[in-house]
Amino acid sequence: MQEEKQTIPPQIVQRFNKYLQNNALRFTTERRNILEQVFAYDDHFRADDLLVRMRQNGYAASRATIYRTLPLLVKSGLLAEVIDAQKQSHYEHIHSQQEHAHLICLRCSSIIEFESPEIDALQEEVCNIHQFKAVKYRNEILGYCVECQKDGI
Ligand SMILES: [Zn+2]
Ligand SMILES: [Zn+2]
The missing domain is CATH 1.10.10.10 (Winged helix-like DNA-binding domain superfamily/Winged helix DNA-binding domain)
Structure with missing residues:
Protein backbone atom coordinates (compact mmCIF):
# COMPACT_ATOMS: atom_id res chain seq x y z
CA MET A 1 0.00 0.00 0.00
CA SER A 96 14.47 22.00 3.72
CA GLN A 97 16.28 25.01 5.09
CA GLN A 98 18.34 28.04 4.26
CA GLU A 99 22.11 28.24 4.61
CA HIS A 100 23.18 26.63 7.84
CA ALA A 101 26.19 25.06 9.42
CA HIS A 102 26.73 21.57 10.77
CA LEU A 103 28.21 20.15 13.94
CA ILE A 104 29.22 16.59 13.09
CA CYS A 105 29.91 14.04 15.82
CA LEU A 106 33.01 11.96 15.11
CA ARG A 107 31.72 9.07 17.18
CA CYS A 108 28.02 8.59 16.43
CA SER A 109 27.85 10.62 13.19
CA SER A 110 24.91 12.67 14.44
CA ILE A 111 24.51 16.01 12.71
CA ILE A 112 23.34 19.12 14.53
CA GLU A 113 22.41 22.18 12.51
CA PHE A 114 22.82 25.78 13.47
CA GLU A 115 22.40 29.16 11.88
CA SER A 116 24.31 32.27 12.75
CA PRO A 117 23.73 35.63 11.06
CA GLU A 118 27.06 36.79 12.53
CA ILE A 119 28.98 33.98 10.79
CA ASP A 120 27.07 34.63 7.54
CA ALA A 121 27.97 38.31 7.68
CA LEU A 122 31.60 37.56 8.45
CA GLN A 123 31.87 35.15 5.52
CA GLU A 124 30.39 37.72 3.20
CA GLU A 125 32.88 40.29 4.43
CA VAL A 126 35.82 37.91 3.87
CA CYS A 127 34.59 37.19 0.33
CA ASN A 128 34.27 40.90 -0.37
CA ILE A 129 37.80 41.57 0.83
CA HIS A 130 39.13 38.92 -1.56
CA GLN A 131 36.66 39.87 -4.32
CA PHE A 132 35.56 36.26 -4.19
CA LYS A 133 32.23 35.37 -5.75
CA ALA A 134 30.72 32.86 -3.32
CA VAL A 135 28.46 30.12 -4.64
CA LYS A 136 27.93 28.11 -1.52
CA TYR A 137 29.06 28.24 2.07
CA ARG A 138 29.95 24.96 3.68
CA ASN A 139 30.47 25.19 7.40
CA GLU A 140 31.30 22.12 9.41
CA ILE A 141 32.61 21.65 12.89
CA LEU A 142 33.80 18.15 13.78
CA GLY A 143 33.81 16.97 17.37
CA TYR A 144 31.81 15.03 19.94
CA CYS A 145 28.15 15.49 20.77
CA VAL A 146 26.93 15.82 24.33
CA GLU A 147 25.70 12.20 24.45
CA CYS A 148 29.05 10.80 23.35
CA GLN A 149 30.86 12.98 25.86
CA LYS A 150 28.79 11.31 28.59
CA ASP A 151 30.46 8.05 27.61
CA GLY A 152 33.78 9.53 28.69
CA ILE A 153 35.04 11.08 25.47
ZN1 LIG B 1 27.88 11.57 19.22
ZN1 LIG C 1 21.88 20.43 7.26
Whole structure:
Protein backbone atom coordinates (compact mmCIF):
# COMPACT_ATOMS: atom_id res chain seq x y z
CA MET A 1 0.00 0.00 0.00
CA GLN A 2 1.34 3.41 -0.91
CA GLU A 3 1.04 6.47 1.22
CA GLU A 4 -0.53 9.57 -0.25
CA LYS A 5 1.51 11.07 -3.10
CA GLN A 6 3.81 13.84 -2.00
CA THR A 7 3.52 17.03 -3.94
CA ILE A 8 6.87 18.28 -5.13
CA PRO A 9 7.13 21.89 -6.29
CA PRO A 10 6.91 21.86 -10.12
CA GLN A 11 10.15 23.83 -10.53
CA ILE A 12 11.96 21.01 -8.69
CA VAL A 13 10.57 18.39 -11.05
CA GLN A 14 11.46 20.60 -14.03
CA ARG A 15 14.99 21.13 -12.82
CA PHE A 16 15.63 17.42 -12.33
CA ASN A 17 13.98 16.56 -15.63
CA LYS A 18 16.13 19.11 -17.42
CA TYR A 19 19.29 17.81 -15.79
CA LEU A 20 18.42 14.25 -16.83
CA GLN A 21 17.64 15.36 -20.39
CA ASN A 22 20.94 17.21 -20.65
CA ASN A 23 22.71 14.05 -19.61
CA ALA A 24 20.71 11.78 -21.89
CA LEU A 25 19.00 10.09 -18.95
CA ARG A 26 15.32 9.29 -18.67
CA PHE A 27 12.99 10.57 -15.97
CA THR A 28 11.77 7.12 -14.99
CA THR A 29 8.97 6.40 -12.52
CA GLU A 30 11.56 5.04 -10.14
CA ARG A 31 13.56 8.28 -10.28
CA ARG A 32 10.38 10.27 -9.81
CA ASN A 33 9.46 8.23 -6.75
CA ILE A 34 12.93 8.78 -5.31
CA LEU A 35 12.61 12.53 -5.89
CA GLU A 36 9.24 12.55 -4.12
CA GLN A 37 10.47 10.61 -1.13
CA VAL A 38 13.61 12.75 -0.87
CA PHE A 39 11.51 15.89 -0.72
CA ALA A 40 9.32 14.37 1.97
CA TYR A 41 12.33 14.48 4.32
CA ASP A 42 12.87 17.58 6.39
CA ASP A 43 16.09 16.30 7.88
CA HIS A 44 19.33 14.63 6.83
CA PHE A 45 19.20 11.07 5.63
CA ARG A 46 21.54 8.44 4.27
CA ALA A 47 20.92 6.37 1.15
CA ASP A 48 20.02 3.35 3.29
CA ASP A 49 17.53 5.40 5.35
CA LEU A 50 15.83 6.34 2.11
CA LEU A 51 15.77 2.72 0.95
CA VAL A 52 14.10 1.58 4.20
CA ARG A 53 11.61 4.43 4.03
CA MET A 54 10.69 3.76 0.42
CA ARG A 55 10.15 0.05 1.10
CA GLN A 56 8.01 0.93 4.12
CA ASN A 57 5.96 3.21 1.90
CA GLY A 58 5.41 0.41 -0.57
CA TYR A 59 7.83 1.42 -3.33
CA ALA A 60 9.81 -1.25 -5.12
CA ALA A 61 12.96 0.86 -5.18
CA SER A 62 16.23 -0.92 -5.70
CA ARG A 63 19.27 -0.11 -3.63
CA ALA A 64 21.37 0.31 -6.79
CA THR A 65 18.95 2.85 -8.26
CA ILE A 66 18.88 4.87 -5.06
CA TYR A 67 22.68 4.88 -4.90
CA ARG A 68 22.85 5.97 -8.54
CA THR A 69 20.11 8.58 -8.32
CA LEU A 70 21.21 10.50 -5.21
CA PRO A 71 24.45 11.76 -6.84
CA LEU A 72 22.36 12.89 -9.83
CA LEU A 73 20.19 14.92 -7.47
CA VAL A 74 23.33 16.43 -5.94
CA LYS A 75 24.72 17.32 -9.38
CA SER A 76 21.43 18.87 -10.44
CA GLY A 77 21.64 21.10 -7.36
CA LEU A 78 18.55 19.71 -5.64
CA LEU A 79 20.33 17.85 -2.86
CA ALA A 80 23.22 18.84 -0.66
CA GLU A 81 25.66 16.22 0.50
CA VAL A 82 27.26 16.22 3.94
CA ILE A 83 30.08 13.75 4.54
CA ASP A 84 30.46 12.62 8.15
CA ALA A 85 33.61 11.54 9.97
CA GLN A 86 33.11 7.94 8.80
CA LYS A 87 33.07 9.19 5.20
CA GLN A 88 29.39 8.35 4.91
CA SER A 89 27.21 10.59 2.81
CA HIS A 90 24.19 12.24 4.36
CA TYR A 91 21.81 14.20 2.18
CA GLU A 92 19.37 17.03 2.62
CA HIS A 93 17.22 18.66 -0.02
CA ILE A 94 17.67 22.32 -0.87
CA HIS A 95 14.18 23.33 0.19
CA SER A 96 14.47 22.00 3.72
CA GLN A 97 16.28 25.01 5.09
CA GLN A 98 18.34 28.04 4.26
CA GLU A 99 22.11 28.24 4.61
CA HIS A 100 23.18 26.63 7.84
CA ALA A 101 26.19 25.06 9.42
CA HIS A 102 26.73 21.57 10.77
CA LEU A 103 28.21 20.15 13.94
CA ILE A 104 29.22 16.59 13.09
CA CYS A 105 29.91 14.04 15.82
CA LEU A 106 33.01 11.96 15.11
CA ARG A 107 31.72 9.07 17.18
CA CYS A 108 28.02 8.59 16.43
CA SER A 109 27.85 10.62 13.19
CA SER A 110 24.91 12.67 14.44
CA ILE A 111 24.51 16.01 12.71
CA ILE A 112 23.34 19.12 14.53
CA GLU A 113 22.41 22.18 12.51
CA PHE A 114 22.82 25.78 13.47
CA GLU A 115 22.40 29.16 11.88
CA SER A 116 24.31 32.27 12.75
CA PRO A 117 23.73 35.63 11.06
CA GLU A 118 27.06 36.79 12.53
CA ILE A 119 28.98 33.98 10.79
CA ASP A 120 27.07 34.63 7.54
CA ALA A 121 27.97 38.31 7.68
CA LEU A 122 31.60 37.56 8.45
CA GLN A 123 31.87 35.15 5.52
CA GLU A 124 30.39 37.72 3.20
CA GLU A 125 32.88 40.29 4.43
CA VAL A 126 35.82 37.91 3.87
CA CYS A 127 34.59 37.19 0.33
CA ASN A 128 34.27 40.90 -0.37
CA ILE A 129 37.80 41.57 0.83
CA HIS A 130 39.13 38.92 -1.56
CA GLN A 131 36.66 39.87 -4.32
CA PHE A 132 35.56 36.26 -4.19
CA LYS A 133 32.23 35.37 -5.75
CA ALA A 134 30.72 32.86 -3.32
CA VAL A 135 28.46 30.12 -4.64
CA LYS A 136 27.93 28.11 -1.52
CA TYR A 137 29.06 28.24 2.07
CA ARG A 138 29.95 24.96 3.68
CA ASN A 139 30.47 25.19 7.40
CA GLU A 140 31.30 22.12 9.41
CA ILE A 141 32.61 21.65 12.89
CA LEU A 142 33.80 18.15 13.78
CA GLY A 143 33.81 16.97 17.37
CA TYR A 144 31.81 15.03 19.94
CA CYS A 145 28.15 15.49 20.77
CA VAL A 146 26.93 15.82 24.33
CA GLU A 147 25.70 12.20 24.45
CA CYS A 148 29.05 10.80 23.35
CA GLN A 149 30.86 12.98 25.86
CA LYS A 150 28.79 11.31 28.59
CA ASP A 151 30.46 8.05 27.61
CA GLY A 152 33.78 9.53 28.69
CA ILE A 153 35.04 11.08 25.47
ZN1 LIG B 1 27.88 11.57 19.22
ZN1 LIG C 1 21.88 20.43 7.26
